[in-house]
Amino acid sequence: METSTSTYYIELNRWGITNNGSFSINNSKGINDALMWASQNGFTKVIFPHGTYVINETTPIEPASNMTIDLNGSTLKINENGLSNYSIICYKKNQKYSTINNGIIMGDKDQHNYSSGGSHEGGHGIEIGTINPPSNGGNNTKYVRLTNLEILNCTGDAIILNSTFGQISPPPSLIAKSWEQGSISPSNGSFIVTKEKIRSTLVIDLTQTEIVKYGYFGLYGNGFGNLGADIVCDFYDVIFYSKDNTFHSSKQKVQFFDEVEVPLGAAFARVVLHQTTIPDPNKCLINIRVATFPQQTFIERCNLHHCRRQGISLCGTKQSYIRENHIHHIGGTSPQSGIDIEDGYDLNQNIYIESNQFHNNSSYDILVVNGKSIHITKNQLTNTVKEGVSLSINGGADKIFVTENTFHKAKITLSGNSLFSNNFLYATQLHVLGKYQSRPILISDNLFHNSKLISNTDFPYIVTVDGCRFYNDIDKLNAFSEISWTLELKNQPQIISNCIFEGKDTLYNTYVLNSAKGGWLFSNTIFNNGTILVGKYINCIFQNDFSTLRIMGTNEDSIELINCTIKTSDRFNSLLSVNNIKSFTLKDCYIEKPNGTVLNVGSISESVTLVGNSIKISDDHLLRPLILLQSSYSGKSIIIENNTLDVSNLKQIGIENATSPSTFVVIRNNILNNASIKYNGTEIRNKNIIDGLIDKD
Structure with missing residues (x-):
């Protein structure tokens, strides 16, 4: 019909x-x-x-x-x-x-x-x-x-x-043994002496049945897609010759697994790899195929x-x-x-x-x-x-x-x-496991709602988390407690920038495993709570109702806080207790706390640098030193200069140096309002201003 x-x-x-x-x-x-x-x-x-x-x-x-x-x-x-x-x-x-x-x-x-x-x-x-x-x-x-x-x-x-895959000749075993140093001119087909590329001594017969049928061929991996451990390039060149062995034409920068169209009149071809090293025959798995x-x-x-x-x-x-x-x-x-x-x-x-x-x-x-x-x-x-x-x-x-x-x-x-x-994640766990040093992962501009990001990568700085918002509400605690903390950091350091962590959640803290290495980079990020991991923080903000910023690291790691803002409503606990790391730097930061110690420096093995910071105690009712350098300090030097310390009510000890007299300590050009400096007598000190007057102690 x-x-x-x-x-x-x-x-x-x-x-x-x-x-x-x-x-x-x-x-x-x-x-x-x-x-x-x-x-x-x-x-x-x-x-x-x-x-x-x-x-x-x-x-x-x-x-x-x-x-x-x-x-x-x-x-x-x-x-x-x-x-x-x-x-x-x-x-x-x-x-x-x-x-x-x-x-x-x-x-x-x-x-x-x-x-x-x-x-x-x-x-x-x-x-x-x-x-x-x-x-x-x-x-x-x-x-x-x-x-x-x-x-x-x-x-x-x-x-x-x-x-x-349509494998054709020459076979992989012969290809693996055929490489020699040198290139082939893409303009005339002549051999070139160079250490920048390698060429195969074999020729590809372009009259093979599958090539004639489909009009193309290419270089591919083995049955599992593997090119071989010694094939480290992404591109190769193909040089075509006519039947009488004269140069015909060429194709440059072909990628593996792509098809090479055979031009009319070409009878055979040679290939050149864009790498300097000749592969071990056991580590070259290139196949010539008509896929x-x-x-x-x-x-x-x-x-x-x-x-x-x-x-x-x-x-x-x-x-x-x-x-x-x-x-x-x-x-x-x-x-x-x-x-x-x-x-x-x-x-x-x-x-x-x-x-x-x-x-x-x-x-x-x-x-x-x-x-x-x-x-x-x-x-x-x-x-x-x-x-x-x-x-x-x-x-x-x-x-x-x-x-x-x-x-x-x-x-x-x-x-x-x-x-x-630009993805939306709700009650979701994202696990980043970058497997190749040369292949970066970018996580950008996503909304994580009651969700969790885990970074556990073997190579440093191949993962960047940028522009993401991490928002939690009461549902996370009530219904998705298996997700627990929002940020879990393991293994090698990565980059986190332009992010914001917000919302009330008692499980909001960053969780850091002992396997986490030092050197993490954080910039332009807002934290409502959390742990300070060994690394560098630039233009970051720490805010909301947290008691302390927990420090995680080892004696080989350093922490740098540069141009950061830290605000807390906690009245009793030491904001930063720094122990068991290599060095600590606080530079050009603003810190506001109602009462209590801001920085408690303990067993640091190398150095402490406090430069250009502004520290404000807004509602103090207890006598606590703002910056305490403990006797357990074992590092080489402490530099405290060009800082401003403001206290609202009771006059406090702004800086107390209880370190060993053998420690090299510099305290100079600091301004303290309603606060004093307690020296141990061995410091290099000058031009510190106490309540508007140059300190002559």
């Missing part, structure tokens, strides 16, 4: 198809024959009569190029089976411009026979590309669009995008649920767009993720995951094991089941952009190179 010149309404009797939910061994063949006939006769849209079509488990539906399949609300249901692998719909013939919409794709998860053993994780609703494409097919699909589909109950994934993979895939407004392994698996794809989908209740066999970007490694590029809803997935909502240039934007990720992780960016991932998402009762781990920006 033809409804227009471009639309074909499938004639069930003509093709021997049943749509009443009963199994017919002819269903799959009949549907495929109808699609092929429609394509050959110029139809660009095929409409299924409404019903339930049971699909043969060994014969998937194969869409044609340049065609829209409108399921018209129908269900394609796999026949109940015991196979470890199946697909209901499969793209395996390099299809282009193909759309499937408006229907239900149903697996047999609950009726499946698992008795043969194994995970049976290979049962897919829609398979785009296949790990074993037929000789007349391939995985280079383009512009496949899946919209308004419900896909459920598959023993594996609702949707999977597959790739093949095949889906491109320009669109998955939009689909409901993917109750599949055992994944909602969507991306196993080597470029330019994929996953938008406005609902992905939930995934679980049964690992990894159990809403979306998993894994196999194919850096073949996974330019992937856009936008405006999707995730919830009730067993292990992950989004898992990025490998890949680069992946954008995760405007999604809603709600608590996974039990100990699951809503978002995991693993160490092998590079250039991952996580922006404008909402995380609710979630867990996040960041190990790979990523930008985590």
Whole structure:
């Protein structure tokens, strides 16, 4: 039945198809024959009569190029089976411009026979590309669009995008041994003597079958995406030669896992790596491949649920767009993720995951094991089941952009190179585990509401937390006490800047493990409470009702407070008790306290510097020294100069030096109002002004 010149309404009797939910061994063949006939006769849209079509488990539906399949609300249901692998719909013939919409794709998860053993994780609703494409097919699909589909109950994934690496000659073992010092001119193909690059002595035959078929090749890693420990560069050059061995052309600064298009007339090629060192043959895993993979895939407004392994698996794809989908209740066999970007490694590029809803997935909502240039934007990720992780960016991932998402009762781990920006987190734990020194992580402009940030990274200064707001209210204490403190610092020092910590919470304190190293950098940050960790604080503000600022460090660490403001309403406790660190610096700071000791200096091993500070005691009723230098001080020097100390009521001891006479102490050019200086007699002192008069003691 033809409804227009471009639309074909499938004639069930003509093709021997049943749509009443009963199994017919002819269903799959009949549907495929109808699609092929429609394509050959110029139809660009095929409409299924409404019903339930049971699909043969060994014969998937194969869409044609340049065609829209409108399921018209129908269900394609796999026949109940015991196979470890199946697909209901499969793209395996390099299809282009193909759309499937408006229907239900149903697996047999609950009726499946698992008795043969194994995970049976290979049962897919829609398979785009296949790990074993037929000789007349391939995985280079383009512009496949899946919209308004419900896909459920598959023993594996609702949707999977597959790739093949297509290894060609020369083999990896020969490539690993072929490197020599030197380069090749990109302008004339001649060899160049240099220590800046290395070149392979092998040539790549461009007449190999796969290169001729697809017109490209590239340098890739091994089966696990690994280039080898001694491959330390990001780029290589390709020099093309004609059949008569004359220079043809070149391509410069090609990235691994990218495709090199072969120019017309080129017969063979040589490659040059942008690194100075020749790799150990055992630490070079470069493969020359003709990779095949889906491109320009669109998955939009689909409901993917109750599949055992994944909602969507991306196993080597470029330019994929996953938008406005609902992905939930995934679980049964690992990894159990809403979306998993894994196999194919850096073949996974330019992937856009936008405006999707995730919830009730067993292990992950989004898992990025490998890949680069992946954008995760405007999604809603709600608590996974039990100990699951809503978002995991693993160490092998590079250039991952996580922006404008909402995380609710979630867990996040960041190990790979990523930008985590403008997200809203509620009752969520973000764990930063940077795995590579060369791959930074930036966490910027996020709102952490009753949430927690943990920094536990092996390399210093690869993590920057900038412009974030950490806000807590009573719900955190009442309902989310497992999150406890807001900031947990471990391992190597990182950078925290332009942040604000606010809201009432008795569990607000920063928690520092003994494993935390010194050197943390804090700038332009407002703290309502907390612990001062060994490191440098610049232009920071400490405020609200806290009793003391707890100092954490070791004898090898230092603390610097520069141009900071500290205000507390505590009347009884010493504000800063400094012990068991290497050095302490307080410079150009403003400190306000109603009563009591501001700084109590104990066993510091090297030096104390107090310069240019303003200290105000606003409502004192007890006699306490403002700055006390204890006899336990064991450092080399103490410098106290150009400070101002103001006391409101009772005249206090502003500075008391109880250190050993052998300690080098300088007290000069300080101004004390309603306060005095108690010397031990060995100080270098001059021009200190006490109540408007130069101190002559």
